[in-house]
Structure formats: C-alpha cells, structure tokens
Amino acid sequence: MFDKDIWQEIFHSIKNNKLRTFLTGFSVGWGIFILVMLLASVNGMQNGFHSQFNDDATNSIFIRPGTTNKAYAGFEKDRKIQLRNNDIEYIKKSFTDDYEHISGRMFKSTSARYKSETGSYSIQAVHPDHQIIEKTIVTEGRYINMNDLMSSSKVAVIGRKVGEDLFKEEDPIGKFVEFNGLLFRVIGIFIDEGDDNAERGIYAPITTYQKIYGNTDEIDGIALTYNSSYDLTKALEFSTRLENILKRRHKIAPEDQSGIRIWNYAQAFSDISSFTGVLSYIGIAVGILILIAGIVGIGNIMVFIIKERTKEIGIRKALGAVPGQIIKLVLLESVFITALSGFIGLFFATGILAVIGPMMNSPAFTNPSVSFSIVLTATIILVLAGLLAGLIPAMKAANIKPIVALRDDK
Amino acid sequence: MIKIENLHKSYKMGSNSLHVLKGINFSVEEGELVAIMGSSGSGKSTLLNILGMLDNLDEGSYTLDGVPIKDLNETKAANYRNKFLGFVFQSFNLINYKSAMENVALPLYYQKVGRKERQEKALKYLDQVGLKEWATHLPSELSGGQKQRVAIARAMAAEPKVLLADEPTGALDSKTSYEVMDLIQKINDQGNTILVVTHEPDIADMCKRIVHLKDGVIVEDKKIKQVRAAEHV
Numbered sequence: 001m002f003d004k005d006i007w008q009e010i011f012h013s014i015k016n017n018k019l020r021t022f023l024t025g026f027s028v029g030w031g032i033f034i035l036v037m038l039l040a041s042v043n044g045m046q047n048g049f050h051s052q053f054n055d056d057a058t059n060s061i062f063i064r065p066g067t068t069n070k071a072y073a074g075f076e077k078d079r080k081i082q083l084r085n086n087d088i089e090y091i092k093k094s095f096t097d098d099y100e101h102i103s104g105r106m107f108k109s110t111s112a113r114y115k116s117e118t119g120s121y122s123i124q125a126v127h128p129d130h131q132i133i134e135k136t137i138v139t140e141g142r143y144i145n146m147n148d149l150m151s152s153s154k155v156a157v158i159g160r161k162v163g164e165d166l167f168k169e170e171d172p173i174g175k176f177v178e179f180n181g182l183l184f185r186v187i188g189i190f191i192d193e194g195d196d197n198a199e200r201g202i203y204a205p206i207t208t209y210q211k212i213y214g215n216t217d218e219i220d221g222i223a224l225t226y227n228s229s230y231d232l233t234k235a236l237e238f239s240t241r242l243e244n245i246l247k248r249r250h251k252i253a254p255e256d257q258s259g260i261r262i263w264n265y266a267q268a269f270s271d272i273s274s275f276t277g278v279l280s281y282i283g284i285a286v287g288i289l290i291l292i293a294g295i296v297g298i299g300n301i302m303v304f305i306i307k308e309r310t311k312e313i314g315i316r317k318a319l320g321a322v323p324g325q326i327i328k329l330v331l332l333e334s335v336f337i338t339a340l341s342g343f344i345g346l347f348f349a350t351g352i353l354a355v356i357g358p359m360m361n362s363p364a365f366t367n368p369s370v371s372f373s374i375v376l377t378a379t380i381i382l383v384l385a386g387l388l389a390g391l392i393p394a395m396k397a398a399n400i401k402p403i404v405a406l407r408d409d410k
Numbered sequence: 411m412i413k414i415e416n417l418h419k420s421y422k423m424g425s426n427s428l429h430v431l432k433g434i435n436f437s438v439e440e441g442e443l444v445a446i447m448g449s450s451g452s453g454k455s456t457l458l459n460i461l462g463m464l465d466n467l468d469e470g471s472y473t474l475d476g477v478p479i480k481d482l483n484e485t486k487a488a489n490y491r492n493k494f495l496g497f498v499f500q501s502f503n504l505i506n507y508k509s510a511m512e513n514v515a516l517p518l519y520y521q522k523v524g525r526k527e528r529q530e531k532a533l534k535y536l537d538q539v540g541l542k543e544w545a546t547h548l549p550s551e552l553s554g555g556q557k558q559r560v561a562i563a564r565a566m567a568a569e570p571k572v573l574l575a576d577e578p579t580g581a582l583d584s585k586t587s588y589e590v591m592d593l594i595q596k597i598n599d600q601g602n603t604i605l606v607v608t609h610e611p612d613i614a615d616m617c618k619r620i621v622h623l624k625d626g627v628i629v630e631d632k633k634i635k636q637v638r639a640a641e642h643v
Contacts (some may be wrong), residue, residue: 005519016507315503318464320492320520320568322485399484403464406503 006325010333020308024301024334025341028382031294032342035287036349036375040357042283044368046276051366059100059230060133061239062263063222063246072253081250081259085210085217091224094245098227098238103127104219106209110202113178114166121162123179123202125209126223133223136203141173141188144205148187152207157188159199179204182212226266235266287378294382299389302334306393313397314405323398330394331387338386342379350375411572411603412438412461417470419456430456432626434470438572438605443598443636445614446607448623455576457623458607462495462574463487475571492520496565500577502557504549510560511536511545517568535563539593555586562593566602573597573604579613585643591616592639612637 014021065081088104106125111118130136131143138157148155156177163172163186172186184204192198210216226238243262244254252259306313313326350370357368397405417434420427430453438444448454459465460472463482472479474494482490496517497503504513514532523531536542539559549557558578565573575594579587591613598604598618606617614620615637622630 005525008525009519012512013507311503312505315505316516316520317484317488318462318491318497318503319517319564320488322488322520324485325520401465403459406464406499 006329006332009329010336013329013333014337020301020305021337024298024305024337024386025344027294027297027301028338028386029341029345029348031290031297031382032345032375032379033349035290035294035378036346036353036370038287038290039283039374040349040353040368040370041365042280043370044357044365045279047366047368049272049276058265058269059225059228059235060265061224061226061242063224063242064261064263065221065250066258066261068252068256068259070253070256070259072256073251075251079259081252083219083222085219087246087249088219088222090249091222091242095238095242098230098241100225100227101129101132102222102224103130103133104206105130105221105223106206106213106218107220108209108213110179112162112166112202114172114175117166117168119162119165121159121200121202123156123204123209125204125206127206130203130223133225136190137192138188138190140171141186143188143190144203148205149207152205152211154182154184154208155187155205156184157190157203158186159201160189160191161196161199162202163189230266232266232270235264239264239266291378291381291385295385295389298334298338298382298386302386302390303393305334306330306390306397310397310400310405314400314402317398317402318406323395326398327391327394330397331390334390335383335387338383339379342382346375346379411440411442411475412436412605413471413473414461415471417457417460417472418468419453419460419465420468430626431460434626434628436621436628436631438603440603441598441601443595443604443618444606445617445620446605446623447609447611447614447620449609452623453626454607454609454623458574458576458605461572461605462497463491488520492517492568494571496568496570496573498558498561498565498573498575498578500580502549502554502561502581504557504560504564506549509546509548510541510552510563513549513560514564514567517564521568531567532563535567536560538566539563553586554582555589558582558586558590559593562590562597566597571603573602575604575606577607577609579608579610584612587613588639588642592643595636595639 063083065083068075068077068079068081071077085104088102091099092102103126108123108125109120110123111120124130126144128144128146128149131138136143139160141157143157144155147153156179158172158177166172166177167175172189175186176183177186178184179202190199190203206219210218226235230238239262243260246260247254247256250260309330316326350372353369414434414436417431417436418429419431420429422428434457446454446457456465460467463479466482474490477490479490505516508516511529511532514535515528518528518531533542533545536545539562541556541559541563544552544556549560552560562578578594579590582590594604594606595616606613608614615634616639617634618636619633620630621628
C-alpha cells in the first residue's frame, strides 16, 4: 500500500485521465455535500424548535382554574373555580421537596399614562419567584422583591416596548407612571428574547394588586417550577399528584378536565422532543437514501472505468502484471479519488455552513450545523462502498485472459 | 528453446466447438527467426497466443526454455510472461496516457526493477530503436512505425527469452514495414529468438524459417535464405 511506485502509477493515471477522475470525484463530493446540507437543515430546524421553548424555565408548571363540567360532591356543574393565596401556601406545605419556585399570578389590563403618552397594557401581578419561573431578563433596575411584596408598594417592572412607548428618550427608572389613575414607580425594565409581544407587558407585586382590587386574596393562577433534578416521569408524576390534590381541595370530580388545568412544561417539551426526534429520523432516512444513490453512482462509474481500462489491463497483464497488482492499482486509485473528493465535498459544505449558519436565525431555523463525526462516518461509508462497488468489476477484469482483453478493440 | 508436442485447441462457439489447432508438433532453437504463415483462420494467431501464455492449451505439451508450461493460473502465467516473453502486437497496444519511455519501462516495473534503473534501461532500448528523442512523447504524437518501434523496445526491455510478434507490420505501409523488419532482424542478429506471425510473403521471406499453417495443422516447415530488409529500405 505504501509502495512508492504504485502511487506514482496512480497519480500518473489520475493526472492523465482528468475527466474520469472528475466524474468519479464529483458524484462522491456532491453526495457528501447534499448529505451535510440535509443533516444541517434538520439540525437547524431542531435548534429552532428548541430555542422557541427555551424562553421559559423548562421545568415550569402553570395552574389555571376553570369551570367544572361535572356535578360533584353536591355541587352543580358549571361552577367557577377560584384559586386563592392559601392554595399557594397549601402547595408549599404539601410539596416541600417537589417545587423550587412558586408564584401566584393575577392577569389585569390597564391603561397607562406618562406625561402626554398613553397606552393600554396587560399587567401580571406576581411574586418575586416569578422572575425565575418565566426566565425574565431584567436589563435595567431590578425585579420585584420581598420588600415590595410585604409593603404592597406601587412599583412596576415594565417591558422594553412599554418603556419606549411611554418614556420615549427618557430613562424610565425611578419615574412615576399612572396605571388606571394610580401612580406606580418604575423599578426595572425587562426584555424577552423570543417574543416582542411579551415586552409589551408589565409586572407588579401581587399584594399591591390584591389590595387595589378590594383587598382580595383571589389569584388567577399559580406558576411553579418543579425540582430540577426530576426526570420526565417524575415530573409528570408530580403534576398528576398536584392535579389530584387540587381537585380534591376544590371538590372537583377526578375525571373533570376543565375544573382546573395544569400545564406541565415537561409534557409539552416531551411532545416537541418526540417531534424533532421524528424529524431527525426522517433526516437520517433521507440521508441513507442519498448515500445509496451515491453508492450506486460510484458503482456505475467504477464499472465504466474498468470497462474503459480493460485493454490497458490486458496490456499490463501481457507485460507480466499479476491479477493482484491490477486489482490493487484500480482500487487504490478509486479509493484515493473517492476519499479526496468526499473530503472536498465535506469541506465545502461545512465551509458554507460556517458562513451561512450564524446568519440563519429565524424562529423555525437556528444555527444549522452538523456533527462532524456523522459526516466523517458517511464519507468513510461512501469510500468503502466505492471500494466494494469497484472490487467486483476489478476482480473480474484482473482475471480476464489477456487475449480477451486485448481483443477488446475500440 | 520452444518445444510443442501434439497441441490441440478448440473454441466453444455457442453449442458448436471450433477445432482450431489439430495436433501441432513444433520446436524452435535459440536464435531462430521464425515466420508463422497462414491465411486467416488457419490458427496462426491462436498458436502464438498459446506460445505467449495469453491463452490456455487443451491438449498436448509445451516446454519453454526447459520449463514445462502447464497448470497455469493467472498469477503464474503473468510471472512466466514477464520472465520469458516479449510481445509485439499488430495494434501496438501502447498505453495511451503514458509517454514512450514510460511504456517501455512498464515491464521492468512488473519485474520490480528500481525506478532509476527502469528509466535508464528504457532510454537505452528506445535508443536502440532510434527513438531516444521521442522518449517524452505520448503514443498519439507518434507515427504508426514509431509506435511499433516503441512497442518493440518495450518487448525487448524485459530481456525476454523469446520475442513474439503478432502481425507486427499489419497496420503499417510497406516502407515502414521494412523498417520494422530491419529492426527485428537486427535484434535477431544479437542472438534473440523471435517468432513472427504474418500473412505477407515478403515479410515471411525476411525471416530464416517459414512455418506454414493450414486448417490447424503445419503443412510446410522450411528453412529459407533470409532477405535482408535493409536492402529494401
């Protein structure tokens, strides 16, 4: 294999048969190129899906009350369920080990005014833990803290868009803004990477809003994160327990799906994962089909090349070449060409990805890239396939009697 | 040098069998220049192919330089060809992407001769056929006569025991044919054993012995007075 003479023969033959070399090389290089692009696209779609959902903590659970649709425990159906502060306390006590962060939520909308600018926005009144549950990024100032909560202070964390709309060029931090006629001090600004609309929201302490709305203890929902060490099964088991206990507490029939709704991120995430899983299987399946097409292409060209070289093989044999030398010559040449052009295809595809990949950042398609080991494996498979595809005709050619090969006049 | 006894060979053509050689007895001494003549289909090329181990015999025995040639597999045949025989073909059979010198050096490559020595030897034999200046040219840049002289240089480069020429002048005009025959005679003068298959009487007359084949048997085998090709050039 490392005989200098045979490599000289090979380079000589490559140099003097440029079209043949190009045809073989092109089919391999092109196959690898398409394969890399395909796998990268699938990967980009997966990245896109994941980034869509990475916005919130992936271990979050949202609880919202609804209306019962079954009569149960002496209550009529169509009863509206109301969550209260003590539901939060109850969950905290009952699931000490299961939850990490918990926050009540009130959903209100308000008209806001600063100087002459006005606008209508939705407000979420929450506990300080809500920042972690929603992964809210505060770029200026701070989020709501326990002090705000204890003293029910009229403070607000506003979205970037709200700040732009109301304050224009001014720095909103520390300024007072009017929500439905009440003055709130802006303590922070948040951004949301995934969603411009979320930046049109406002956060305020939940106690403040409960006071404003008649000193109530009612809440519109509960958000929590479960113990982050839980795997999917444990997380689902926890949310089932949570659901059962809350249903019992609010006297909702166990089979009633609309009395209380628990939306578990783990569930949604597993659905998405299985979707992108299917996507990657499709990618692999199509990739295999491309590989097969490439192999058939190489096989074809190998048969053609050996057909073309039959006479040369006859001459070489008449001059004393043994069959083994012929096979070695033909196969080493084809392996050299397929490997080289495979890596050229690989190089081009990864090069294009390196340039284009970072530019691709639409929600559905993020940073297309491909695992190098997969592509390397594919290249090796293609080269081996080329070898096998060439082996049979090469052996056949090497065993043709030279007289037959020489008679093969063209 | 060559000894053949009761040689038979037939080819299968579909369901029919074509009996080409029907019991040939024939021997060649060292230094002979033998013309094998016969019309098309007489079996002369088949005989040469068997002598050249390019084809197998069906029946009979063949001894070359004291070595019985039998039970040949491809590897063994290739080694014998490389060691004992040089070929010159009607259609030259040069490798078209190799230069004249590389073509001449090829049998030496299969004899595992080192690269430098190969080149030296190839140049030496090209010089002998008068084509040293054409060493770097491709076959497509050479005339028919030049191609055949390169082919003869290639056959001689391996320093074979026997040179086998199958219609060496068949694709050449008469002037070039005589030049090639002149070359073959000179090689023979150096003591090399040469067999030439031809159907042209003037070419046969330039050999020292004519073996006449007809329908697969030798009908005539006579020594003749050699006509020197140089007189006609």
